[in-house]
Amino acid sequence: MTTSLTGNHGRDLLRQMLRIRRFEERAAELYQLGKIHGFLHLYIGEEAVAAGSIPLFTNEDAIVATYREHGHALVRGTSMDHLMAELYGKAAGCARGRGGSMHFFDASHRFYGGLAIVAGGLPVAVGLALADKMQGRTRVTGCYFGDGAVAEGEFHESLNLAALWKLPVLFLCENNFYAMGTALARHQSQPDIAAKANAYAMGSDTVDGMDVLAVETATSRALDLVRNGHGPYLLEYRTYRFRAHSMYDAELYRTKEEVNDWKRRDPTATFEQHLRHAQLLCDDDLQAIEALITSEIEVAVAFAEAAPWEPVQDLNKDVSTRQRDA
Amino acid sequence: MTKMTYREAVRSGLREALRRDPRVFLMGEDVGRYGGTYACSKGFLDEFGPERIRDTPLSESTFVGAGIGAALGGMRPIVEVMTVNFSLLALDQILNNAATLRHMSGGQFNVPLVVRMATGAGRQVAAQHSHSLEGWYAHIPGITVLTPATVTDARGMLLTAVQEPDPVFIFEHAYLYSMEGEWEDNQPAVDISRAAVRRPGKDVSLITFGGSLWKALAAATDLAQAGIDAEVLDLRVLRPLDIGTILTSVRKTHRAVVIDEAWRTGSFAAEISAQIMEGAFFDLDAPVARVCSEEVPIPYPKHLEDAALPQPDKIVKAVHRLLK
Numbered sequence: 300m301t302t303s304l305t306g307n308h309g310r311d312l313l314r315q316m317l318r319i320r321r322f323e324e325r326a327a328e329l330y331q332l333g334k335i336h337g338f339l340h341l342y343i344g345e346e347a348v349a350a351g352s353i354p355l356f357t358n359e360d361a362i363v364a365t366y367r368e369h370g371h372a373l374v375r376g377t378s379m380d381h382l383m384a385e386l387y388g389k390a391a392g393c394a395r396g397r398g399g400s401m402h403f404f405d406a407s408h409r410f411y412g413g414l415a416i417v418a419g420g421l422p423v424a425v426g427l428a429l430a431d432k433m434q435g436r437t438r439v440t441g442c443y444f445g446d447g448a449v450a451e452g453e454f455h456e457s458l459n460l461a462a463l464w465k466l467p468v469l470f471l472c473e474n475n476f477y478a479m480g481t482a483l484a485r486h487q488s489q490p491d492i493a494a495k496a497n498a499y500a501m502g503s504d505t506v507d508g509m510d511v512l513a514v515e516t517a518t519s520r521a522l523d524l525v526r527n528g529h530g531p532y533l534l535e536y537r538t539y540r541f542r543a544h545s546m547y548d549a550e551l552y553r554t555k556e557e558v559n560d561w562k563r564r565d566p567t568a569t570f571e572q573h574l575r576h577a578q579l580l581c582d583d584d585l586q587a588i589e590a591l592i593t594s595e596i597e598v599a600v601a602f603a604e605a606a607p608w609e610p611v612q613d614l615n616k617d618v619s620t621r622q623r624d625a
Numbered sequence: 626m627t628k629m630t631y632r633e634a635v636r637s638g639l640r641e642a643l644r645r646d647p648r649v650f651l652m653g654e655d656v657g658r659y660g661g662t663y664a665c666s667k668g669f670l671d672e673f674g675p676e677r678i679r680d681t682p683l684s685e686s687t688f689v690g691a692g693i694g695a696a697l698g699g700m701r702p703i704v705e706v707m708t709v710n711f712s713l714l715a716l717d718q719i720l721n722n723a724a725t726l727r728h729m730s731g732g733q734f735n736v737p738l739v740v741r742m743a744t745g746a747g748r749q750v751a752a753q754h755s756h757s758l759e760g761w762y763a764h765i766p767g768i769t770v771l772t773p774a775t776v777t778d779a780r781g782m783l784l785t786a787v788q789e790p791d792p793v794f795i796f797e798h799a800y801l802y803s804m805e806g807e808w809e810d811n812q813p814a815v816d817i818s819r820a821a822v823r824r825p826g827k828d829v830s831l832i833t834f835g836g837s838l839w840k841a842l843a844a845a846t847d848l849a850q851a852g853i854d855a856e857v858l859d860l861r862v863l864r865p866l867d868i869g870t871i872l873t874s875v876r877k878t879h880r881a882v883v884i885d886e887a888w889r890t891g892s893f894a895a896e897i898s899a900q901i902m903e904g905a906f907f908d909l910d911a912p913v914a915r916v917c918s919e920e921v922p923i924p925y926p927k928h929l930e931d932a933a934l935p936q937p938d939k940i941v942k943a944v945h946r947l948l949k
Binding site for chain 2: 308361390393394395396397398400402404405406411412414416419421423424425426427428429430431434435452453456457459460463616617618619620621
């Protein structure tokens with residue numbers, strides 16, 4: 300794997316992970332400053348999953364994600380300006396500011412949310428794939444969800460239906476081992492999530508979600524299977540959330556030692572070391588990457604600050620297409 | 626004029642929708658090989674094939690959600706949830722996804738989805754299969770809620786609904802499937818925005834929808850024998866509500882009785898009553914009255930079920946109380 304990794308590609312993977320990390324660190328600061336409100340679920344610690352998997356989808360494919368979706372939208376290609384404006388709630392946001400952190404949408408990138416009811420995106424992904432199959436298109440729908448979702452009925456119903464109808468859905472489970480504060484082993488009789496696919500005659504794989512190259516390799520293989528008509532597939536990425544569930548929680552449900560153990564496997568730091576050892580990254584490269592990201596974030600913050608609010612008179616706009624409710 | 630049952634009208638509407646638009650497909654429990662629980666899609670599997678007539682597992686949340694996804698993906702799905710009782714299992718998809726997506730995405734995504742289901746009591750199927758929850762659904766912004774009570778509406782509302790850009794929920798009263806009615810050939814497209822006056826009158830407005838329409842009309846016939854001229858309004862569309870037609874009627878008759886098969890507390894009848902107070906308070910000669918279901922789970926024995934539901938004699942009594 301290492302031998303085939305080019306410097307450009309490796310640096311790009313690192314850059315994407317760091318973009319997510321720095322974007323969210325800045326978002327957390329802006330939250331403290333009262334610029335961002337509501338829930339803000341940070342992805343910090345899990346960046347290797349989005350950075351390693353999202354670029355493998357084509358522009359025609361669809362992505363359905365959850366309320367912890369900043370990284371997915373960033374890597375998918377929605378401009379950071381529009382994402383930051385969405386966090387601010389400004390009209391220039393990627394959902395006109397109406398959704399905030401949990402509800403990023405971007406039709407131009409076939410990014411269908413930002414759906415914030417746990418497991419609620421799985422049936423929608425099944426339907427998007429059904430539409431593709433019925434219209435003879437060879438597109439894939441990538442559906443991201445967390446380990447909490449596997450306890451929901453919709454997870455099981457959706458895996459069953461997708462497998463029954465051989466639909467082109469790639470189910471991507473980001474297992475960070477906690478459904479909010481409830482550990483996987485405390486809510487699952489069978490904590491091996493990938494194994495659950497067997498019940499639906501579906502292929503599956505377990506992936507080290509802290510290793511961006513492992514994510515890329517496994518996702519690429521799974522995506523090929525789905526794209527070539529072998530039906531749906533389940534990937535379980537084992538990863539870890541370094542921050543609180545949302546902005547604040549007392550973290551009574553896990554120990555500092557556990558968090559620190561996982562932080563030693565920080566996907567950005569370990570991959571940076573990996574690139575350095577392979578002589579694919581030097582200090583100047585890293586500084587250049589960080590400088591680009593810093594400037595992208597500063598531009599995005601300035602954009603969000605300057606962007607107008609949606610006028611109150613537009614409150615009822617787009618409740619329905621025909622505006623009969625207004 | 627063609628005579629047909631409500632069931633045949635639904636089937637005729639579905640077939641026409643499937644024939645007109647290749648993006649339309651039907652999905653739900655037993656819609657295919659079984660022919661539909663209420664036989665509304667009998668023969669469709671042979672005519673349209675298994676790609677467009679899709680039997681689903683008993684997974685209401687997922688096949689309604691898949692309808693949302695398919696609509697987002699360019700199809701025009703018609704999802705049959707067998708009955709309103711089972712739609713509760715799909716409520717998350719309906720409320721949190723179908724109804725919100727357009728507004729929450731800043732207008733980027735709309736969901737051209739039709740969901741049909743049977744509703745109502747009156748067939749001795751007891752507490753878990755007799756709900757009337759269309760009023761609950763009418764609470765939700767972002768969806769259209771239809772309650773066809775006639776064969777013309779059973780067929781025509783469906784054809785109009787499949788051309789809508791946003792989610793439409795159609796509640797077919799289970800008691801009506803065997804009812805026969807007259808349907809005019811070559812009629813224009815059926816409107817899904819207005820209430821209809823089914824019987825003009827001047828003394829009192831009986832305001833209702835769905836299966837209760839026929840009870841209100843029966844009550845109006847009884848009242849006529851006592852010299853009371855009742856106007857009967859069929860709301861047809863619960864959301865968006867055509868309050869204009871209601872207020873016009875009430876301003877003429879100065880009295881209103883709202884008939885709703887749902888439980889009285891928090892019913893859609895309560896909403897109608899409130900809107901009449903807001904819009905025509907000074908036109909009223911008496912307080913708005915309601916005839917709703919008793920606040921009990923619907924029981925199995927016929928005499929108890931009958932006693933629990935709105936009936937023509939209860940409507941007649943309510944009118945007499947208003948006119949005292």
